[in-house]
Amino acid sequence: MSSTAQTPSLPHWETTPPDLKAAIRETKAAIRARIEASGRSVEEVFAAVEARVAEKVAEIEEAKRGGETVWPVIDYADIEAGTVPAAMVEKLHRRGCAVIRGHFEREQALAWDREIVDYVERNEFFESYQGPADDFFGSVGSRPEIYPVYWSHAQMEARQSDRMARVQSFLNHQWTYESGGVQWFDPDRDSLYPDRIRRRPPGASSSGLGSHVDVGTLDLWMTNAYQQAFRHLFDGSVEQYDPWDASYRTSGPQYPSTTMCSVFRTFQGWTALSDMAHDQGVLFTVPIPEAMAYMMLRPLLPDVPDDDMCGVTVGQVFPVNEQWHPLLVRAFAGIPDVQAGDTVWWHADVIHGVAPVEDQKGWGNVMYIPAAPWCPRNEQYAPRVYEAFVNGDSPSDFPEEHYERSWPDRFKPEELNETGRRGFGLVGPRSRRGPTG
Numbered sequence: 001m002s003s004t005a006q007t008p009s010l011p012h013w014e015t016t017p018p019d020l021k022a023a024i025r026e027t028k029a030a031i032r033a034r035i036e037a038s039g040r041s042v043e044e045v046f047a048a049v050e051a052r053v054a055e056k057v058a059e060i061e062e063a064k065r066g067g068e069t070v071w072p073v074i075d076y077a078d079i080e081a082g083t084v085p086a087a088m089v090e091k092l093h094r095r096g097c098a099v100i101r102g103h104f105e106r107e108q109a110l111a112w113d114r115e116i117v118d119y120v121e122r123n124e125f126f127e128s129y130q131g132p133a134d135d136f137f138g139s140v141g142s143r144p145e146i147y148p149v150y151w152s153h154a155q156m157e158a159r160q161s162d163r164m165a166r167v168q169s170f171l172n173h174q175w176t177y178e179s180g181g182v183q184w185f186d187p188d189r190d191s192l193y194p195d196r197i198r199r200r201p202p203g204a205s206s207s208g209l210g211s212h213v214d215v216g217t218l219d220l221w222m223t224n225a226y227q228q229a230f231r232h233l234f235d236g237s238v239e240q241y242d243p244w245d246a247s248y249r250t251s252g253p254q255y256p257s258t259t260m261c262s263v264f265r266t267f268q269g270w271t272a273l274s275d276m277a278h279d280q281g282v283l284f285t286v287p288i289p290e291a292m293a294y295m296m297l298r299p300l301l302p303d304v305p306d307d308d309m310c311g312v313t314v315g316q317v318f319p320v321n322e323q324w325h326p327l328l329v330r331a332f333a334g335i336p337d338v339q340a341g342d343t344v345w346w347h348a349d350v351i352h353g354v355a356p357v358e359d360q361k362g363w364g365n366v367m368y369i370p371a372a373p374w375c376p377r378n379e380q381y382a383p384r385v386y387e388a389f390v391n392g393d394s395p396s397d398f399p400e401e402h403y404e405r406s407w408p409d410r411f412k413p414e415e416l417n418e419t420g421r422r423g424f425g426l427v428g429p430r431s432r433r434g435p436t437g
């Protein structure tokens with residue numbers, strides 16, 4: 001339990017503060033005062049976090065030097081049979097990311113890839129494409145090749161499949177989802193979060209995508225819910241911080257922008273729709289979930305200007321870089337080779353990016369499908385998602401491109417199965433409300 005009764009309170013903004021710089025100054029001063037009220041200095045608390053993270057960084061560097069696969073690799077068959085080795089579960093917790101081998105049959109994934117190509121070609125997508133509609137990656141460099149397509153049969157079949165539900169449930173169960181008499185989310189029900197597709201052709205050259213986190217921006221320091229979620233970072237008890245604790249994460253707001261994710265995700269993930277070699281411009285992470293503690297506290301040190309959160313601002317993803325996070329960038333670890341049908345997952349807080357590539361060998365095709373378990377926040381987004389689905393709209397978290405509105409062959413409501421209907425909130429119990437409303 002937090003010690004809020006004895007420690008100074010924090011100012012909070014449940015919608016984007018009108019004056020960001022002033023809000024940053026006020027927030028930093030209040031968090032510093034709160035940490036100091038615990039009897040420890042900010043420097044001391046940060047040093048404790050740094051030591052905890054540095055130990056993990058050294059472990060990753062050692063593993064990389066020894067040629068070990070840093071990413072845990074879990075066989076889908078073991079998830080289905082309930083026989084994932086304990087050592088692998090432990091590694092998943094330590095690294096906060098995993099590849100699920102054979103999540104879908106390779107032939108199934110390749111057929112989905114062809115289906116997506118047919119779908120966009122039948123509907124003359126390339127003739128009508130207007131170009132990128134957002135500045136999602138403005139802070140971190142160039143963008144990958146993203147199709148703003150949400151409602152193909154391929155995507156919907158994967159989202160509502162038993163195999164996806166099984167893996168999402170396995171991943172959700174890695175979190176602590178019940179505490180203090182509250183069930184923060186239902187680990188066995190997903191909220192079907194629609195996202196886009198990336199298809200990068202052979203021969204492509206890309207400067208990659210700089211490292212960042214998806215989970216939020218200034219709202220992580222400034223909303224009441226996240227101040228509670230990160231209570232141990234802000235009140236001097238950093239040793240108790242647990243990145244797998246879902247408390248207070250599943251009902252708070254996010255500051256709106258085209259980079260936002262309205263839902264709570266336990267893991268972000270994608271399904272490989274082509275084989276991809278580890279050296280062909282693929283995803284990497286900093287496989288250390290506790291690194292979030294480092295990123296949240298780093299702006300409080302005296303070398304960062306009072307009105308700066310190490311470059312984090314609204315409307316762009318949360319950047320992670322050499323300037324402010326030199327310890328973390330040493331631990332970059334790319335995925336191993338994957339085949340079509342494998343899936344790749346990383347904890348919601350885990351730093352990630354995409355490596356550059358020149359003259360790419362083979363395709364680099366993925367569909368983004370996260371684990372977004374049913375909770376108050378996701379339940380709130382579900383009706384808007386369903387409306388977008390029925391109309392063929394871009395979901396409200398994404399730019400208003402709406403290419404699929406006039407495409408007659410998109411996935412239809414009558415094709416939803418029980419998992420799909422539950423994911424849209426059309427059937428199933430309401431979620432229990434957490435105390436933060």
Ligand SMILES: [Fe+2]
Pocket residue numbers: 212213214352
């Ligand atoms: Fe991301």
